[in-house]
Amino acid sequence: MSDVNSVALAEEAVVLPEFGAQSTPSGTLRRLIELIPGVLLLAVIGFAGKWIEQSIAAYGKSHHKVLPNIEYVLWAILIGLAISNTIGLPRLFRPGVATYEFWLKAGIVLLGARFILGDIARLGGISLVLVFIELALALSFMTWLGGRFKLPPKLVSLLAVGSSVCGVSAIIAAQGAIDADEEDSSYAIAAILALGAISLVLFPVVGHGLHMSDRAYGVWAGLAVDNTAEATAAGALYSDAAGKVAVLAKTCRNAMIGFVVLGYAIYWASKGQAAGVGNKAVFLWKKFPKFILGFLLISALATAGVFAKPELTALGNLSRWAFLLTFAGVGLRTSFKDLSRQGVRPFLVGAIGEIVIAVLTLGLVFGADRLYHL
Amino acid sequence: MPVAPKRRISPDTWAVVVALVFAALIHFHLLKSVPW
Numbered sequence: 001m002s003d004v005n006s007v008a009l010a011e012e013a014v015v016l017p018e019f020g021a022q023s024t025p026s027g028t029l030r031r032l033i034e035l036i037p038g039v040l041l042l043a044v045i046g047f048a049g050k051w052i053e054q055s056i057a058a059y060g061k062s063h064h065k066v067l068p069n070i071e072y073v074l075w076a077i078l079i080g081l082a083i084s085n086t087i088g089l090p091r092l093f094r095p096g097v098a099t100y101e102f103w104l105k106a107g108i109v110l111l112g113a114r115f116i117l118g119d120i121a122r123l124g125g126i127s128l129v130l131v132f133i134e135l136a137l138a139l140s141f142m143t144w145l146g147g148r149f150k151l152p153p154k155l156v157s158l159l160a161v162g163s164s165v166c167g168v169s170a171i172i173a174a175q176g177a178i179d180a181d182e183e184d185s186s187y188a189i190a191a192i193l194a195l196g197a198i199s200l201v202l203f204p205v206v207g208h209g210l211h212m213s214d215r216a217y218g219v220w221a222g223l224a225v226d227n228t229a230e231a232t233a234a235g236a237l238y239s240d241a242a243g244k245v246a247v248l249a250k251t252c253r254n255a256m257i258g259f260v261v262l263g264y265a266i267y268w269a270s271k272g273q274a275a276g277v278g279n280k281a282v283f284l285w286k287k288f289p290k291f292i293l294g295f296l297l298i299s300a301l302a303t304a305g306v307f308a309k310p311e312l313t314a315l316g317n318l319s320r321w322a323f324l325l326t327f328a329g330v331g332l333r334t335s336f337k338d339l340s341r342q343g344v345r346p347f348l349v350g351a352i353g354e355i356v357i358a359v360l361t362l363g364l365v366f367g368a369d370r371l372y373h374l
Numbered sequence: 375m376p377v378a379p380k381r382r383i384s385p386d387t388w389a390v391v392v393a394l395v396f397a398a399l400i401h402f403h404l405l406k407s408v409p410w
Contacts, residue, residue: 105389110396294390298397307401314400317408 031095038096039325042103045083045332046324049076073236073327077200080331089332100329101169104229105291107322108247112298113307113315120248120299126372127219127249130364134223135256137360138164142353149349154180154273157264158188159346163353165261166254166289167192167227173257173287177265179274187343191350196230197334199354203234206362207242214241215374216365222249223361226354229330232323243323251292258287 049072060067083089089097139160146156158180162171168189175185203225207217217238225231228250235246262283268274277283302312368374399405 102385102389105386106393109390109393113397290384290386291389294393297390298393301397307397310407311400314405314408315397317410318396318400320410321408 035096035099038093039099040096041093041332042097042100042325042328045079045328046072046076046321048079049073049328050324071237072324073233074200076324076327077233077331080328081334082331084332084335085337088335093332097329097332100229100326100333103322103325103329104232105289105294107319107326108228108232108251109291109294109298110315110319110322111244111247112295113302113312114244114319115248115299115302117296117299117303120296123215123219123245123248123374124252126368126374127222127252130219130223130361130368131249131253131256133364134253134357134361135164135260138353138357139260141356142349145349145353149345151345151349152184154178154268155184155187155346156349157268158185159191159350159353161260161264162188162192163226163350163357165257166250167196167230169228169254169289170257170261174261174264177261177274177277177287178268187346188350190338191346192226193334194336194347195350195354196225196227197336199225199358200230200234200237200330203358204237207238210362212365213369213374214239215245216369218242218245219249219368219374220362220365221246222251222253223365224354224358225250228254229326233327233330236323236327251295254289255292257289258284261287 052075053070053072056067057069059065142160142163143156146153146159151159157178158171158174161174162168171185171188171192174180175182203217203221207220212220218235218241221234221238221242222231222245225234225246231246231250232243236243262277262280265274265277265283269276298315301307302315307315365374396405400408
């Protein structure tokens, strides 16, 4: 594993909650106890973000001043960033902080209650068409760009997968499937995470500058911001409604992870540089993000009227609390010093690629908005 | 004799299980309300 904190955290996030083969009940209990300090830290930071937002609003109201409304999302991320980039994240908290991705997925499943299936079919259908176009454009452009910068071919594959599909999870899934070096995957993850942090600042600014509707902005954030946590945060920074749509569009993109990784695995196996793929259906099922099924199930239950209105509100609020922990984790696992150690060329390829993809997807979203009135 | 490893439960599946448990708690009024 890389010595880079942020990358290590991102990788831990995927493996940590797996209570695996040799775990004993006492081992599982010990691992659960180890999670407590970090999860508490996520909760404290998230709650502090919420408290700051409410305090500023209350101050403005009582003093009859119009103060800018800075969402709790940004405060939680900023507090996390301040900690990870000054004192650093103490080892004690790392296992718990690495659960931020778990909370993200639980939050997405619960968010299903805020969508009726008809909405998912319509917006998801439009998003899926855009995702196919985005995938084709992003994969070919990143492959071409990586070649121009003479990056190692497997690093190019990882960057292409990361920027076209779903960031860190996709890179880790692809690393195993194409037998890429750990160093290459650390480079690719660092580039994607650094660019994700930058997009958190830039996307809302561009969205407001272009007076985008909540839905159009949400689709754009979901299509163009790579890592699911950052896409969710970029959406929520714009508005609650945009956050919902960003999650839906990003989920459509995440659903493609298996197909893209399978394509790369077959490509590298045909070159004799990766193990062959056995049963393709089993491969696709293994790589398919299962939380999407949970999201659809909750949405189906909500559409069928299983939940009363107060229950839907409670489920929506629970989803917000789960996202709150995620946003605190996004800040805590981003260390600019560590990210800057990863070398300039992969970052440059990632940055140029991301800018081009962001502009292309913006064009796609404006086109879709005109045609289908998102 | 080697022992076959137990099946791992992925983080994705855990997230779905935990979310569904909370949805059930809310639906059956074991969790009355969630303030924001």
